[in-house]
Each structure stands twice: as C-alpha cells, then as structure tokens.
Amino acid sequence: MSDIPEQPSDFIRDIIQADLAAGKHQTPVTRFPPEPNGYLHIGHAKSICLNFGIAREFGGVCNLRMDDTNPTKEEVEYVDSIIADVRWLIDGWADDRIGLENGQPFYASGYFDQLYEFAVQLIKKGKAYVCDHTPEEVDFMRGAPDRAGEPSKYRDRPIAESLDLFARMKAGEFPDGARTVRAKIDMSSPNIWLRDPLIYRIRHASHHQTGAKWCIYPLYDFAHCLSDYIEGITHSICTLEFEVHRPLYDWILENLDLPRPLPHQYEFAKLIPTYTIVSKRKLITLVNDQIVTGWDDPRLPTISGLRRRGIPASAVRQFAYNIGVTKYNSVTDIAVFEHCIREDLNRRALRRLAVLRPLKIVIENYPESQVEMLEAVNNPEDASAGTRQVPFSRVIYIEQDDFREVPPPKYYRLSPGTEVRLRYAYLITCTGIVKDPHTGAVTEVHATYDPATRGGNTPDGRKVKATLHWVSAAHAVDAEVRLYDKLFTVPEPDATGDFRANINPHSLETVTGKCEPSLADATPEARYQFERLGYFALDTDSRPGKLVFNRTISLKDTWAKMIDEMAKRGYLSEKAKYLAGALIEILKHGSGGKHPSQCWLYQKNGKKWAHAYDQQIAEGGVGGEPIPPTSLDGEKLFRPKKNETIQYIMSFGLSQQEAEAIFTANI
RNA sequence: UCCCCGGUAGUGUAAUGGUAACACAACGGCCUUUGGAGCCGUACUUCAUGGUUCGAGUCCAUGCCGGGGAGCCA
Numbered sequence: 001m002s003d004i005p006e007q008p009s010d011f012i013r014d015i016i017q018a019d020l021a022a023g024k025h026q027t028p029v030t031r032f033p034p035e036p037n038g039y040l041h042i043g044h045a046k047s048i049c050l051n052f053g054i055a056r057e058f059g060g061v062c063n064l065r066m067d068d069t070n071p072t073k074e075e076v077e078y079v080d081s082i083i084a085d086v087r088w089l090i091d092g093w094a095d096d097r098i099g100l101e102n103g104q105p106f107y108a109s110g111y112f113d114q115l116y117e118f119a120v121q122l123i124k125k126g127k128a129y130v131c132d133h134t135p136e137e138v139d140f141m142r143g144a145p146d147r148a149g150e151p152s153k154y155r156d157r158p159i160a161e162s163l164d165l166f167a168r169m170k171a172g173e174f175p176d177g178a179r180t181v182r183a184k185i186d187m188s189s190p191n192i193w194l195r196d197p198l199i200y201r202i203r204h205a206s207h208h209q210t211g212a213k214w215c216i217y218p219l220y221d222f223a224h225c226l227s228d229y230i231e232g233i234t235h236s237i238c239t240l241e242f243e244v245h246r247p248l249y250d251w252i253l254e255n256l257d258l259p260r261p262l263p264h265q266y267e268f269a270k271l272i273p274t275y276t277i278v279s280k281r282k283l284i285t286l287v288n289d290q291i292v293t294g295w296d297d298p299r300l301p302t303i304s305g306l307r308r309r310g311i312p313a314s315a316v317r318q319f320a321y322n323i324g325v326t327k328y329n330s331v332t333d334i335a336v337f338e339h340c341i342r343e344d345l346n347r348r349a350l351r352r353l354a355v356l357r358p359l360k361i362v363i364e365n366y367p368e369s370q371v372e373m374l375e376a377v378n379n380p381e382d383a384s385a386g387t388r389q390v391p392f393s394r395v396i397y398i399e400q401d402d403f404r405e406v407p408p409p410k411y412y413r414l415s416p417g418t419e420v421r422l423r424y425a426y427l428i429t430c431t432g433i434v435k436d437p438h439t440g441a442v443t444e445v446h447a448t449y450d451p452a453t454r455g456g457n458t459p460d461g462r463k464v465k466a467t468l469h470w471v472s473a474a475h476a477v478d479a480e481v482r483l484y485d486k487l488f489t490v491p492e493p494d495a496t497g498d499f500r501a502n503i504n505p506h507s508l509e510t511v512t513g514k515c516e517p518s519l520a521d522a523t524p525e526a527r528y529q530f531e532r533l534g535y536f537a538l539d540t541d542s543r544p545g546k547l548v549f550n551r552t553i554s555l556k557d558t559w560a561k562m563i564d565e566m567a568k569r570g571y572l573s574e575k576a577k578y579l580a581g582a583l584i585e586i587l588k589h590g591s592g593g594k595h596p597s598q599c600w601l602y603q604k605n606g607k608k609w610a611h612a613y614d615q616q617i618a619e620g621g622v623g624g625e626p627i628p629p630t631s632l633d634g635e636k637l638f639r640p641k642k643n644e645t646i647q648y649i650m651s652f653g654l655s656q657q658e659a660e661a662i663f664t665a666n667i
Numbered sequence: 668u669c670c671c672c673g674g675u676a677g678u679g680u681a682a683u684g685g686u687a688a689c690a691c692a693a694c695g696g697c698c699u700u701u702g703g704a705g706c707c708g709u710a711c712u713u714c715a716u717g718g719u720u721c722g723a724g725u726c727c728a729u730g731c732c733g734g735g736g737a738g739c740c741a
Contacts, residue, residue: 009681010680014683033741034741035740035741037740037741067741069740069741070740070741072740073740073741135738135739138739139737139738139739142737143737144668144669144737145668145669145670145736145737146668146669146670146737147668147669147737149737176739177739180739189670190669190670190671191670191671191736192670192736192737193736193737195737198738198739200739201739202739203739217739219738219739219740219741220740220741221741224741238741240672240673240734240735241734241735241736241741242735242741243671243672243735243736244670244671244672244735244736245736246671247671267672269673269734274678322679322680322690322691323679323680324679324680324681325680326673326679326680327672327673328672328673328674328679328680328734329672329673329674329733329734329735330678330679330680331678331679332678332679332691333677333678333679333691333692335678335691335692336678336679336690336691336692338691339690339691339692340691342703342704346703346704351701380701380703380704381704410702412702413702421700422700423700423701424700455700456700457700458700464700465702466702467699467700467701467702468701469701529701529703531701531703532701532702532703533701533703534703555701555702555703555704556702556703556704557702557703558702558703559702560702
C-alpha cells in the first residue's frame with residue numbers, strides 16, 4: 001500500500017552507504033530513543049521512519065529505547081503509549097527490524113550500573129570530578145557565550161576524594177543538589193557544553209523502572225552516548241538542537257578508552273508542519289486545558305490521535321518519505337500530509353453512501369411500497385473489492401448542500417426544474433418544494449424519476465452534470481459523525497504570541513448522519529469513503545447499534561474553494577479579513593480601478609516588493625489622493641506579474657491561499 | 668557579542684564541477700455515474716558580491732539573512 005522506494009536517499013543514508021562500503025560496519029544499528037514524558041507525535045514519526053527505514057533498507061536493526069534518566073518527569077503511562085505507537089507505525093513494514101530485549105524496549109535505566117562504573121572510570125583517569133558548588137554557582141561559573149567560564153574550586157581535588165564522594169552520593173548521604181559529578185574538559189571552550197558538563201546529579205526520587213534503587217541519575221549527555229555504545233549502535237541519529245552536543249558525545253566515548261568502533265551522531269532537521277503544533281509542552285496544555293479531549297484526540301498530531309482519526313500508518317510513512325531528510329530548518333505544508341492521506345485512502349477505502357445533513361426528497365411517481373436493490377461498486381480503484389446492493393425507495397435523503405432553491409452560477413446540483421443523477425439509481429427532476437410556513441426553510445423537495453434510467457444510465461445519451469449521493473429514508477442507519485478541521489487557523493500557530501489565540505473554533509462539528517444499511521456492519525479496521533464527502537473511519541467510541549464515525553479527511557472539493565466558503569469556515573485569518581478590504585481597494589485604486597496586475601509596484605532595497613500606495617494601506621484605508629507614482633524614493637516602478645502581486649499581498653503576513661483568494665476576488 | 672549549523676519556485680526536496688528538476692500548493696484544460704480519482708498543460712526557482720574554472724547551485728572569500736547553543740531537561 002506504499003510507494004516508498006526500497007532505497008530512499010538522503011545525506012544520512014549516503015553516509016551509511018559509504019560506511020558500509022568502507023567496511024566500517026557489517027550492518028547499521030540505529031535506535032529510536034524517546035523520553036517517556038509525553039506522547040509521540042508526527043515529528044517523532046519522521047524520526048521513527050528514518051531510523052527503522054534505515055534498518056529495513058540496509059538489513060540492520062533499530063532499537064527501541066526509553067531514554068529514562070529523569071525519574072521526576074517520566075511515567076509508565078508514556079512508556080506504554082510509546083510502545084503501542086511505534087508498533088502501530090512500523091507494523092507490516094519494519095516490525096521485523098525492531099531491536100528489543102526479551103520483547104521489551106531497551107531502557108537507559110537498564111544501564112545504570114554500567115553507567116556508574118563508566119563514571120568511576122572517568123574519575124580514576126582524572127577526567128571527571130565531584131563538584132560541591134551549588135546549582136547557582138555552577139550556573140554562574142559556566143560563563144556565557146561571550147564570557148569565559150571559571151573553573152570549579154573542586155576541579156583538582158584528589159581522585160581518591162572524588163571517588164569516595166561519588167560512592168557516598170550513590171549511598172544517599174547527600175541531599176538533592178548538594179554535589180554533582182562533572183567531566184573535566186575545558187572551561188574556556190566556546191562550546192558551552194564542553195565547560196565541565198555535569199554527568200551525574202543527586203535526585204532522591206523513585207524511578208518508574210528501577211524503583212528506589214538509585215538516588216543519583218546520569219544526565220542525558222553521559223547516558224546517551226554510552227547507551228548507544230552499549231547497544232552497539234552504529235549511527236545515532238537525532239535532531240539539530242543536539243549538534244552542539246556532538247563534541248561532548250565524542251569526548252565521553254573517546255576518553256573512556258572503549259574498544260572501537262564507536263557510534264557516531266548525525267543530526268537532521270525536525271518536522272514542523274503548518275496549522276499544528278508539535279511542542280510537547282504546548283500539546284500538554286491543549287490536553288490539560290481540555291481544548292481537546294485527550295492525547296488521542298483526532299485533531300492532535302499525536303500518533304495516537306492520527307490513528308484514532310483513521311489515518312493509515314502507511315500514509316504517515318509515505319509522508320515521512322516525501323518530506324525528505326535535511327539539515328535545513330523547514331516548515332512543511334500540511335497539504336503534503338493531506339495529499340499522502342488521500343492518496344492512500346483513495347486506493348483502499350470502501351465507497352459508501354451517507355448523507356450528513358439530510359434533506360428529504362419525495363419521488364412522486366415512484367410506487368409507495370416499492371423497494372429496489374441497486375448494485376453499487378465498492379471501490380472503483382480496486383475491482384477486487386466487488387459490489388454491494390443498496391436499497392432505493394420513494395423517500396430518500398440527499399445532502400442539503402445539494403439543493404438550492406436559487407442556484408448560484410455554475411451550480412450543477414438540484415434546483416427547481418433541473419435534473420440530476422442519483423448515484424447508481426435514477427435521474428430525477430425537481431418538481432416542487434415544501435417550506436416551513438414559519439421559517440421559510442425548505443423542508444422537503446418533490447421530484448419525479450425517469451424509470452428508463454435505472455442504475456443511473458441514460459439510454460438516450462443525455463448528459464447530466466451532477467451526480468448526487470443519497471440514502472433511502474426507510475433503510476437509513478443513523479450514525480454520529482465527527483467532522484474535524486484544522487485545530488489552528490494560521491499556518492504557524494506558535495510563531496508569535498499565544499498559540500491559544502489561533503485555535504480554530506470550528507475544529508470539530510458533530511452531526512447525525514443517515515447511512516446506507518451496510519454501514520451497520522462497519523468494522524474498526526476498514527476505511528470508508530462516503531462518496532463526495534470524504535474518508536471516514538469508526539471511532540473508538542463506536543458501539544454496536546451506536547455508530548460513531550470520524551472524518552479522517554475530506555475529499556478535495558473545488559466547489560468549496562471559493563473565498564466566501566473560506567471565510568465561513570474560518571480559514572481566513574482575522575488579519576486577512578481585516579486587510580482584504582483595504583488591499584482590494586488599494587490594488588484597484590493603484591491600477592485605475594482595473595485588474596490588480598495593472599497596479600504599480602516598485603522594488604525596495606533591491607528585494608522586497610512594495611506598493612506605490614503602501615503608506616495608505618498602513619494607515620488602514622484608501623482615503624485621500626494616491627501618491628503620484630513618480631515620487632517614490634527614485635525607484636523604478638513596474639507592472640507586476642500575477643505572482644509578484646501575490647507575493648506582495650503575502651508580504652503582509654498572509655498565506656498564499658489567502659493572497660490568491662484576495663487576488664481572485666478582485667477580478 | 669562568541670561558537671556551531673543552514674540558505675535552490677509559494678512550501679518542501681533533487682541535481683555529488685557539465686542542459687536546474689520532482690512533489691505538494693496555485694492556475695487552466697480534458698475526462699468523469701463521486702465537482703473525487705485520473706490525464707494534459709501554465710506560471711513561478713539557485714541570498715548577495717567577488718574569486719577559482721573552458722564551465723559554479725555545487726569549490727574559495729567576504730557580507731547578508733535564518734536556526735540552534737549559557738537546565739542538576741531530553
């Protein structure tokens with residue numbers, strides 16, 4: 001179900017390939033080392049796909065390891081969720097490459113004895129010492145990027161004394177923070193992490209794996225490289241922020257005189273998708289503030305959220321492949337992910353008919369008691385999925401959106417007097433409407449069907465523009481359907497200010513839909529396409545007789561892409577709404593009321609596009625006389641191309657989508 | 668301010684000194700019993716300046732811009 005090539009290529013795989021060719025290793029051993037202090041998210045998925053993908057492609061192994069050196073922040077709940085998420089993501093793909101210990105993950109805490117001995121060794125070699133400074137003193141004495149550090153008073157204390165103190169630290173003689181073990185490296189290094197970094201601290205805390213055994217715990221830099229070494233990791237792949245730690249990673253391993261080969265660390269840029277957040281802290285805020293229902297809320301980018309939403313693991317993997325692996329700090333358009341999901345689901349989803357916002361249709365010339373079973377294909381992309389029977393009768397439901405009493409231009413669907421096709425059924429023509437006498441809303445539509453068009457065929461060859469989905473009212477099965485939308489209204493919710501201000505109030509809408517009867521037997525594993533609506537999967541809340549579906553993702557909908565639709569759904573940011581009016585006016589004004597591409601722009605600082613009437617836009621309106629185009633900083637004015645105008649609009653902080661909408665709206 | 672790492676269409680990613688390309692997004696068309704899918708097409712690219720070279724996105728220098736780095740977090 002996946003198009004990922006057997007041998008993807010990126011700078012890390014290139015290195016591995018070269019290392020293998022040079023005979024440095026027989027096969028690569030990677031690892032995925034999360035700290036169990038939160039749920040895994042789409043960013044971790046990128047790392048999982050990278051590490052397990054490498055193991056898979058080069059015949060190696062990827063160890064799953066809990067990086068659990070900080071007992072005060074970690075919990076078994078997280079350990080369990082991490083295991084489940086990793087298994088789900090690699091199932092059927094790299095599940096034979098996972099490195100485990102007796103079926104369980106590796107734990108950094110499993111190495112605490114060895115780590116302790118390594119620290120003793122370092123002290124014995126005069127390369128580490130016990131330091132008695134307070135946290136505040138250590139902090140100050142470390143210096144700053146532009147201020148040299150000063151050595152600890154205890155830097156040169158006798159080795160025997162450090163050894164004794166370290167043993168007593170372990171024995172629990174000292175309170176938290178009283179002493180630390182520090183590597184003796186270089187207090188004047190421009191790299192702060194080499195200024196005698198701490199490698200052990202006292203923490204009288206119970207650990208989720210080791211219980212009360214320890215009251216001293218190693219720090220990340222010490223534990224990680226050595227855990228890699230102990231497990232025989234060849235390529236230790238982490239994210240960019242650890243780049244400055246690499247000299248320390250190497251220093252520890254090299255100064256312990258370990259047999260070679262040593263593991264090496266490589267760094268790549270983490271994934272930052274638009275319209276969501278992946279910061280652990282902010283994810284916790286969303287959960288704790290009950291903005292979402294839990295860690296597996298289908299609106300969240302957590303792996304458990306994606307799973308619950310119905311996104312296939314293969315789509316996540318394809319996404320990880322598509323975005324590549326580099327050292328460039330990038331922001332990935334969430335549309336790339338959505339494309340992968342649709343592509344995957346399009347191939348596998350069973351087509352079904354379901355109406356989310358029902359409008360009753362009475363087919364006047366269809367016999368009252370008659371029911372016909374009509375054949376419908378399960379998946380036009382996959383003939384082996386077969387067909388099914390769908391009941392048709394006199395009263396059916398169609399989507400409210402599929403009927404307009406007064407149709408807008410280019411509206412092909414049902415309206416008084418028009419004919420449309422009911423998918424797999426008949427062509428019907430609207431003959432009348434019934435309105436609520438008080439509200440004036442259309443409550444019922446009357447129609448006639450053409451018996452010659454059974455199955456939706458037109459023996460006379462006549463064309464009908466629209467094909468609508470429908471459900472027989474008497475046979476319909478009710479379902480709760482949860483319609484999800486982006487959790488945030490702006491591409492980069494936490495770029496500036498409080499990300500909570502950018503939460504999309506319409507991220508969840510729940511409706512009661514009418515489903516074709518076969519959906520009563522829907523299974524949690526199956527993926528469904530409700531035709532013309534989107535892809536849906538059963539939610540974990542679903543029970544027999546009480547169906548609950550999640551909309552995984554909508555179908556691409558060109559009709560819905562109009563600017564008013566965008567505004568209605570909250571896709572247009574407040575900023576865009578505010579600026580749209582002024583921009584449209586000013587662009588028209590600058591072009592003598594014509595097309596915006598006829599306005600004048602000039603180049604500012606040789607780089608940025610600027611509009612001849614910037615000043616007036618900044619002042620929020622179009623009042624007054626335009627500045628004569630000749631008086632602008634002596635810069636040459638020119639007629640921008642469409643794309644340059646789009647870029648110009650975007651320079652106000654709007655997305656391309658918004659800019660296009662504004663541009664289009666002005667035509 | 669110091670150290671490290673980056674900078675290729677709107678967004679990502681390729682091109683490993685030899686014709687700048689692919690995907691997504693956008694736009695247009697064809698086709699369609701899903702306004703889906705599919706097919707065809709259009710527009711838009713190497714941060715800047717110098718240097719090396721027959722030839723530079725690639726190598727060098729300088730500058731500019733962006734990210735990371737001063738937890739007893741990972």
